[in-house]
Amino acid sequence: MLQLVSGNTQRPAPSLVKLINTVPEAHRLNHPIDALVIIGRQLERIIEEDNLPAAVSMGTLRFSLFRIHQERIARMAKVCQSVRVYGEADIAPPNIPGIEFIALPEGSPLAREWFFSFDSPGFWGALITQLIPNRDQGSVRRYLFEGALSADERIVTRIHLLLSLLAQRPAPHVVERDVFANSVRWARFAFELAAHSEAERLNLMAALGEVPILREVLALYHADEPQQSFERMMPQALHELGRLDVRGAVLYKVTNNTLHPHIWHNTDGQPLPVTPGQGISGQAFQQRTPVLSLLSTDDPEYSLLHGAHSVVAVPILVNDAVWGVLSVGQLERDPYSSPAAAGVISVAALLEQVAAATPTPSNWMLPETASPPASFGTSRLVDPTPPPPPVMPKAASPAPPVPTPAVPPQPSTSSASAFGLPAWMQGATAAPPPPPAAPVVQPAEPVAEDIDWDEAQRRLAGALVAFDRRMAEYIWQEMIAKYTSEEVCTKLLMPVQVAVGEGWHRGEVSVAAEHFTSRFTESKMIQMLHAIPDKPGAPTAVIGCVQGEMHELGAMMLGLFLAWEGFRVIYLGQNVPNTTLAETIRQLRPQVIGLSATTVESAHNLTEAGQIITRIEPPRPQFIFGGSAFYERPDLKARIHGQFLEGDVRLIARDLAAKHLKV
Known part of the structure; x- marks a missing residue:
């Protein structure tokens, strides 16, 4: 059924291009429309062929331009959770099941932006561009589009939030994300872009600026020279993995059922x-x-990968046989928490794509005696004395045994097609042998009804600093089933986070363990925040981290307590660009906007943020700010047009509720 929705005429249509202002100039696009269509088509194919329940938002300037792409988008819409098309209503849009059209005011900024944003548990990203006239001696020769292609989930989330407010529809929400599946699909997209017949003429590789490792490896690929390309790409791939601060890398090749x-x-x-x-x-x-x-x-990797605490090993399959294995050392003890893991998997998936695209791989397998380039295959000088292991606090549990090798999450086997995915992600058609059963985790002691919160804190802290994810999750589920979210947050989660942080300052807890604890805390806070029902008509609080600020625990905690006090909380997360503040406030008209800063560098951005908020026409929100940066530089508080808040976050939330909530 046709669904035509006029954008909210009380609020101006937002500009999405402002969300990518922090993307470096070297990573930006400056391309004609035919390049954008090719880029978008490759993304659409992955969504359609992998049967992904994606929430898709796209802007085509005008509805008449959508008609050119109507058939493709209609096919994709059959598998999507939702598809919304934004543009000027110069014609009546077609009636396509599953597609909703949102008419934009003529001449609005969004009506000059060509975008394609998609979000699903296993694949997400956004192509955002704006129309730029290309003039020659005063006359327009043709139109170009400037912007960027991003795989940043924060940008994707903000796009769908802004657009849902415009369309007056609920924003799509992805609770759990499969980072490894996303990495594989981005590698697949990158290869298909590089192999496209128009790749060179339209400079399609420029679209990969935000995935520089894949871009640099693919720079050596030539479709008419698959064997030579593969030979050049392998050493380059290992070199590029050095960007991820890995602890050595080895690419093995299978010969006579042995990895060489x-x-x-x-x-x-x-x-x-x-x-x-x-x-x-x-x-x-x-x-x-x-x-x-x-x-x-x-x-065997222990003495080979100096300084590594964990390893990610990924098989490369060609014609349903293992061609080789890419193994990379990681600094982190928890291999899943390492930022390098997803990068390694994407590089392995890319090499697999190149191998699979070669018509006769048996004719071009490299000889066993192939010599690596000069900068590869040579040992490096190292300190013969290994660094001492991190000291755990006295209350911590002993380090766990080496866990059973785990398999990354797999997509549903009910997908219509697994084209282009590695065998380990292809569901029932090529299911790998199941891993050995994981040991059953039992609680250390039965928990009494009258809980000893100190004991619960010791148990959870011990599990986290020992990287025992299963035990930490068990303790969390045990407590959240018996007590309110606020009790578990204030009496368990927050004290444990503080204790581990203090242990790190004293040198008793490793950096990796402190990061692991912070990620666990953040994930639970986000779960609790999303579990709170929306409150239509309640005062709105917009909470986030100022531009340049990446530490979000304080802001997240404030948002959570404000929600418990009765606010409708819009949480924006890390690094909120100052250029988006005015538009966000005009869109949401919140009663409170709060930004945090933990570093002096990011705190300086609060000065500009306060000035932007001051210039907004009434009614203006109450601007609050805080963070540990002001303990280091208390003089900065006087430069910011806003209210500095410190102390117990519960009391701060109650005071704000008393001021803004109707009795």
Whole structure:
């Protein structure tokens, strides 16, 4: 049924381009419309072929321009959760099931922006551009579009929030994200873009500015030279992984059912051959699926990857056979918390795409004796004395044993097609052998009804600093089932976060353990915030971190307590660009806007934020700010047009509620 919605005429249509102001100039696009259509088409194909329940928002300037793409978008809409098309209503839009049209005011900023934003648990991103006349001696020769392609989930979330407010529809929300599946799909997209017949003429590779590792590796790819391309790309891939601060990398090739080192980089000596099941690399070979695991002294990778505490090993499959394994050392003890893991998986997926695209791979497999380039395959000088292990606090549990190798989350086997995905993500058609059963986690002691919160704090802190995710999750579920979210937050989660942070300052807790604890705390706070029902008609509070600020625990905590006090909270997360503040306030008309800063550098951006808010026409929101930056530089408070708040976040929330909530 046709759904035509006029944008909210009481609020100006937003500009999405402002959300990408922080994207470096070198990563930006400056392309004609045919390039944008190709980029968008590759993204659409992945959504359609993988049957992804994506929430899609797209802008085509005018509804008449949508007609050109109508057939493609109609096919994609059949698998999507929602599809919304924004543009000027120069014609009556077509009646297509599953597609909603939102008419924009003529001449509004959004009506000059061509965009395609998509969000699903296993694939997300946004292409955002604006129309720029390309003039020659005063006359317009043709139109170009400037912008960027981003895989940043924060940008995607903000796009859908702004557009849902304009359309007066609920914003789509993705609770759990599969980072590994997303990495594989972005690698697939990158390869399809590089292999496109128009890639060189339209400079399509410029669209990969926000995924620089894939872009640099693909710069060596030529579709008419698959064998030579693959040979050049392998050492480059290992070199580019150095951007992720990995602890050495080895690309093994299978010969006679044994993994032989083919290319290696930044390792302690030459790697030795590995048999199936031997070490983490051998497990990935045997199981035909990625293995992310802590390093054991018995693993062959232990002496090879200096400084690594964990390893991610990814098999590369060609014609349903393991061609080789990419193994990379990681600094983090929890392999899943490492920012490098997703990058390694994306690089392995890219190499697999190149191999699979070659018509006769058996004719171009590299010889076993191939010599690596000069900067690869050579040992590096290292300090013979390994660094001491981090000291855990006295209350911490002992370090857990090496966990059973785990398999990254797989997409639903009910998907209509798994085209282009590695075998380990293809569902029932090529299911890998199941991993050994994980040990059942039992609570250390039965918990009495009259809880000893100190004991619960010790148990949770011990689990977190020991990287025992299962035990930490067990304790959380045990407590949240018996007590209110506010009780568990104030009496368990917050004290544990503070205790671990203090342990890190004293040198008793490692940096990795403190980061692991912070990520656990953030995930639980977000869960609690999203579980609070929306409150139509309640005062609105917009909370986030000022531009340049990446630490969000304080802002997240304030947002959570304001929601418990009765506010409708819009949480914007990290690094909220100052250029978006005025528009956000005019869109939402909140009673309160709060921004946090933990570093002096980001605190300076609050001065501009306060000036922007002061210039907004009434009614203006109450602007509050705070953060640890002001303990280091208390003089900065006087420069900011707003109210500085400090102290117990519960009392702050209650005071704001008393002021803004109707009795």
